[in-house]
Amino acid sequence: MKPREYVLEQARHRETHPVPYSLGFEGDIAARLDGYYGGDGWRARLTPYLVTVGGIDTVQQERVDDAHVRDAFGGLWRDDRRPWHLVEPALKAPSFSGYAFPGAERFLANVETLRADAMRACADKADSFRIISIGWGLFEHSWRIRGFQEALIDAATEPAFYADLLDRLTDLFLSFVTVWKDVPADAIMFGDDWGYQQGVILGPDRWRKFIKPRWARVYDAVHAQGKLAISHSCGSVVDIMPDIIEIGLDILESVQPEARGMNPYELKRRWGSEITFWGCLGSQSTIQFGSPQEIRSEVQRLCTEMGAGGGYILAPAKSLQPGTPIENAAAVVEAFTNQ
Numbered sequence: 001m002k003p004r005e006y007v008l009e010q011a012r013h014r015e016t017h018p019v020p021y022s023l024g025f026e027g028d029i030a031a032r033l034d035g036y037y038g039g040d041g042w043r044a045r046l047t048p049y050l051v052t053v054g055g056i057d058t059v060q061q062e063r064v065d066d067a068h069v070r071d072a073f074g075g076l077w078r079d080d081r082r083p084w085h086l087v088e089p090a091l092k093a094p095s096f097s098g099y100a101f102p103g104a105e106r107f108l109a110n111v112e113t114l115r116a117d118a119m120r121a122c123a124d125k126a127d128s129f130r131i132i133s134i135g136w137g138l139f140e141h142s143w144r145i146r147g148f149q150e151a152l153i154d155a156a157t158e159p160a161f162y163a164d165l166l167d168r169l170t171d172l173f174l175s176f177v178t179v180w181k182d183v184p185a186d187a188i189m190f191g192d193d194w195g196y197q198q199g200v201i202l203g204p205d206r207w208r209k210f211i212k213p214r215w216a217r218v219y220d221a222v223h224a225q226g227k228l229a230i231s232h233s234c235g236s237v238v239d240i241m242p243d244i245i246e247i248g249l250d251i252l253e254s255v256q257p258e259a260r261g262m263n264p265y266e267l268k269r270r271w272g273s274e275i276t277f278w279g280c281l282g283s284q285s286t287i288q289f290g291s292p293q294e295i296r297s298e299v300q301r302l303c304t305e306m307g308a309g310g311g312y313i314l315a316p317a318k319s320l321q322p323g324t325p326i327e328n329a330a331a332v333v334e335a336f337t338n339q
Contacts, residue, residue: 003049004186007129011228011250011276013310018339019303020049020129021314022278027322029329036326045337048128050313053185054118055133056107056176058141072102073145089147094158101168104175111179118183130185131230134176137192138169138218139202139211155206162210170214177221187228187251190218195235197259204239212240216247223248230278236260241267245274255279256317268306276311281332283318292331299335 001009006020023046025033034040060072067080074090091099108114122130136144142165143151154162177188192215194200200207219229228250237244237252238261244252255277257264264280281287286298299314306312314336320329 002127003047004127004129007049007313008186010307010310010312013273013276015307015310017307019307019312019314021047021336022050023315023332023336024319026319029320029322029324032326033329033333036330042333045333047337048125051121051125051128051130052133052189053121053125053130054114054180054183055135056114056179058107058134058136058172058176059144060107071144072106073141074099075144086144086147089150090145094146094150094154094161096164102172104172107172107176108179115179115183118180118185122184129187132180132183132185132188132227134173134188135191137190137231138166138173138214139192139194139207141169142166152202155202155210159210166210166214170217173218174221177218177225180227181225185227187230188222188225189230189232189253191232193232193234194240195233195237195259197235197256199236199260200239201235204243207240208243212243212247215249219248234259236262238262238267241271241275245271249275251276251278251313253278253315254317256284257282258284258317264302265305268308268311272306272309272311276313277306278313279315279317280306280312281314281316283316283321287316287320287324287328287332290328292327295328295331296335299332303339 003020006016009016010020033042061069061077064070064076067078068087069077069079071077075086076088077084078087118132142162145165146154180188194207194211202211222229229248230251230253231249232253234254234256236259252275255264255267256262257280264277267277280302281298286295290298302314316332320332
């Protein structure tokens, strides 16, 4: 089978050997691995099971000075430190009075170029599972526009405004999905961090009220194109797993095992026949603090137990991070490629 077919089989809940994987690198990790192996030949061992062939920048940041950028909605961000953070939100009050909410054309000015590039990439990468990326989701944009604390307060005290804000964002995202209707990618992937380490940031009830029905519309639009819907979320989303499945999410990415209730083997037991999990290797635990042998053992267990009956794509919960012990990074590469 081609790499793409391994991913499709897993998404159809059919077991494969090997289990398809993805492996990303941040900071200097790849360069350090070059030094560890004495060259970059190790990179050729990585199978491109999944590739990004196009996408839409839903942030559109413009440089203000050496330390700051401004996004398409008007928010000012400081980005010269890790992590970058919001300095000044676009909307300082729960009102659209005097504010020009950006239309889809702001993000799609070069849409024909985006589509043409994606068409070429789909043809060039036909052997891989091809993904369109539309990052920074509905919930995340709500707090990008209002500020994190302010958005949470709005959901509790200004529900009509918060619903209006999310409706405007949903209309944007539906426009972003429509762009790709004739592009033969396999999936559209979104990012929307619903969870923190202990649970759902908005709380399950408000998530169901505000977020769930709007993502349901977006996922329906993806499925209408014959594509799979993928979403990234950090943290604990165990309390809304049945809801995520109900609204048609095909693949949940990240699956941080350190977060409450996110033990991947328990998730597999409860919902493994209804959704595909992508991730599950602990970036805050096993990769950073385990031994190389512990990493190899955990990868083998994930492939065996999570891959049983399909519905699994192997990956770290996060790309390999700067500061990862190089022996551990090498152990991840070797365990993934030596299944």
